[in-house]
Amino acid sequence: MSTLQRLRTRLGRSGASEGGVVELLAPPWILLVPMSLLLLVMFVGPMVAIVVFSFQTGNSIVATPLEWSIATYEEVVGGVISGEGVYGDVLVNTVAVSATTTALTLIVSYPAAYALARRIKRYKLVFLMLLIIPLFTSVNIRVFGWALFLVQNGVLDSIVGLFGIEEYASLMYQRSTIILGTTYVYLPFMLFPIYLSMLSIEDATIEAAEDLGASSYTLFRRILLPLSKPGIVIGSLFVFVLSLGANVEAEILGGGSIFTIASNIQYSFGYSQNWPLGSTQAVGLLLITVVSGIVILRTIDLREIAERGD
Amino acid sequence: MSTRTLSFGGRSSGWIWYGYVTLVALFLMIPLVSLVIASFYDGRFFSIVDYQFTLGWYNAALSSGSIRRAFTNTLFISVPVTVLSTIIGTAAALAYTRYEFPYRESFKLIALLPIFFPLILLGLGMSMWASQIGLGYGLVPSIIGELVWISPIVMFVVSITALGIDPNTEEAARDLGADTLTLYRRVLFPLVADGVVSGAIFAFVLSWNNYYIVSYLSGPQSTITTWIHGRMTQGFTPVVPAVASLIFYVSILLVVGAIVIEYRKDDTGE
Numbered sequence: 001m002s003t004l005q006r007l008r009t010r011l012g013r014s015g016a017s018e019g020g021v022v023e024l025l026a027p028p029w030i031l032l033v034p035m036s037l038l039l040l041v042m043f044v045g046p047m048v049a050i051v052v053f054s055f056q057t058g059n060s061i062v063a064t065p066l067e068w069s070i071a072t073y074e075e076v077v078g079g080v081i082s083g084e085g086v087y088g089d090v091l092v093n094t095v096a097v098s099a100t101t102t103a104l105t106l107i108v109s110y111p112a113a114y115a116l117a118r119r120i121k122r123y124k125l126v127f128l129m130l131l132i133i134p135l136f137t138s139v140n141i142r143v144f145g146w147a148l149f150l151v152q153n154g155v156l157d158s159i160v161g162l163f164g165i166e167e168y169a170s171l172m173y174q175r176s177t178i179i180l181g182t183t184y185v186y187l188p189f190m191l192f193p194i195y196l197s198m199l200s201i202e203d204a205t206i207e208a209a210e211d212l213g214a215s216s217y218t219l220f221r222r223i224l225l226p227l228s229k230p231g232i233v234i235g236s237l238f239v240f241v242l243s244l245g246a247n248v249e250a251e252i253l254g255g256g257s258i259f260t261i262a263s264n265i266q267y268s269f270g271y272s273q274n275w276p277l278g279s280t281q282a283v284g285l286l287l288i289t290v291v292s293g294i295v296i297l298r299t300i301d302l303r304e305i306a307e308r309g310d
Numbered sequence: 311m312s313t314r315t316l317s318f319g320g321r322s323s324g325w326i327w328y329g330y331v332t333l334v335a336l337f338l339m340i341p342l343v344s345l346v347i348a349s350f351y352d353g354r355f356f357s358i359v360d361y362q363f364t365l366g367w368y369n370a371a372l373s374s375g376s377i378r379r380a381f382t383n384t385l386f387i388s389v390p391v392t393v394l395s396t397i398i399g400t401a402a403a404l405a406y407t408r409y410e411f412p413y414r415e416s417f418k419l420i421a422l423l424p425i426f427f428p429l430i431l432l433g434l435g436m437s438m439w440a441s442q443i444g445l446g447y448g449l450v451p452s453i454i455g456e457l458v459w460i461s462p463i464v465m466f467v468v469s470i471t472a473l474g475i476d477p478n479t480e481e482a483a484r485d486l487g488a489d490t491l492t493l494y495r496r497v498l499f500p501l502v503a504d505g506v507v508s509g510a511i512f513a514f515v516l517s518w519n520n521y522y523i524v525s526y527l528s529g530p531q532s533t534i535t536t537w538i539h540g541r542m543t544q545g546f547t548p549v550v551p552a553v554a555s556l557i558f559y560v561s562i563l564l565v566v567g568a569i570v571i572e573y574r575k576d577d578t579g580e
């Protein structure tokens with residue numbers, strides 16, 4: 001940290017010596033302009049649009065910010081509180097999907113992250129590639145692949161058929177199918193933050209604990225778990241928030257019969273053309289996202305990631 | 311680096327960890343393998359025992375006008391997104407990592423925030439916004455929309471490379487008489503080049519695979535992901551696995567390339 005501060009003061013001095021209006025056309029200012037403009041025009045603007053539309057009435061598609069109303073909030077919040085109608089179901093489905101997904105990805109990822117960071121030396125690059133590749137494949141395609149696997153007369157049918165199992169309950173179009181999809185899609189978002197936090201644990205720390213006679217369990221509880229906590233926090237928030245927005249999974253694997261907040265927002269915009277109602281639900285998602293995003297970004301130390309060299 | 315390992319269950323049981331990670335990797339590969347298997351299958355009811363191989367669906371995919379148009383549209387979005395997001399993201403990364411300026415941490419916070427947004431939220435906000443400011447829908451709005459999500463990712467990747475450079479580099483260059491232009495051309499750019507290249511590859515692959523943002527902004531234009539989605543929800547044909555597989559093959563080649571570049575850097579650097 002101290003080298004960073006030294007760097008800053010040095011650069012600060014050399015920057016100041018150039019001086020004047022010219023300074024604005026020189027780094028760092030000129031470098032900041034494109035990103036700032038882009039985000040102002042196409043990120044801040046759209047988020048403001050969501051908030052403004054959430055206070056509009058009826059089926060308006062042109063925003064009139066001065067004529068606002070909280071009718072849609074009454075409808076959504078009232079529905080959620082009373083638990084009746086579609087919003088009660090949406091709340092239950094959404095929380096069930098996102099919380100289960102977060103728990104499952106954590107359980108599956110933690111041992112894998114530990115193994116990758118500390119146990120696996122040979123073929124490590126191959127394993128990392130296999131885990132990264134799905135991340136860069138369209139969510140559409142991956143969910144479609146699951147449908148091909150699970151659907152009647154699909155790949156799974158053909159495999160279990162080899163063992164003589166012909167009749168079993170359909171695995172498609174249930175809440176658990178959506179959870180399978182979201183667990184699959186967001187697993188890497190849990191695995192990699194934990195993996196990075198495991199990498200940062202010094203070998204000497206673990207050796208010292210072993211030399212002092214710590215058992216495997218003590219080592220896990222007192223050393224590994226606390227030191228990998230930032231990864232767990234980042235991963236959990238990441239998975240929870242992203243799975244709140246999982247629409248394709250609900251649509252394809254849930255067959256449109258199970259509504260989560262994402263599919264309900266989509267429905268409000270697409271089918272019933274009710275922008276204010278969709279926006280009100282999106283504001284809920286927006287609040288959770290912004291808070292989680294800030295917590296994640298404050299926990300992540302880019303410098304530390306850079307030093308680990310992975 | 312020392313490689314002494316933890317001794318959960320003793321040293322001999324290392325294979326358990328390999329086995330477990332292999333299982334996780336297999337799980338992650340299930341849908342992608344299913345897709346590829348289905349794309350080569352010629353028959354109505356799928357069977358592994360009686361597998362009928364064909365290249366017919368790929369032929370059909372490549373000769374269909376609407377699929378080719380969707381591919382062209384996707385490229386028309388992905389190429390500008392790659393170039394622009396690489397410029398925007400690299401500039402922001404250099405500013406953040408190599409300079410001191412007021413509100414530096416806040417800048418990082420806001421600039422990286424879109425990475426953590428569910429894409430449905432970005433997409434639908436942009437969709438309403440585009441209609442309000444008269445941007446409309448089509449390929450250009452899709453390009454601008456994707457930039458918001460992808461430029462921060464490039465910034466993230468390049469920042470990690472740029473933070474690995476010795477903090478004294480700029481001062482040394484200045485002491486040796488380098489002006490700003492020379493400093494960038496001869497010192498900074500070569501040092502971050504690997505990060506920029508892998509950032510650009512990731513940008514292309516993410517744009518190439520993007521569904522949510524283009525589905526909200528592309529309007530009447532169909533891209534390859536919206537085409538697949540349309541076919542998935544209404545009117546499945548066996549061509550769909552072939553088209554999806556084609557996208558997947560391109561992605562896998564590029565991602566492997568990017569990882570190899572990163573890995574080479576780790577080997578030679580340090």
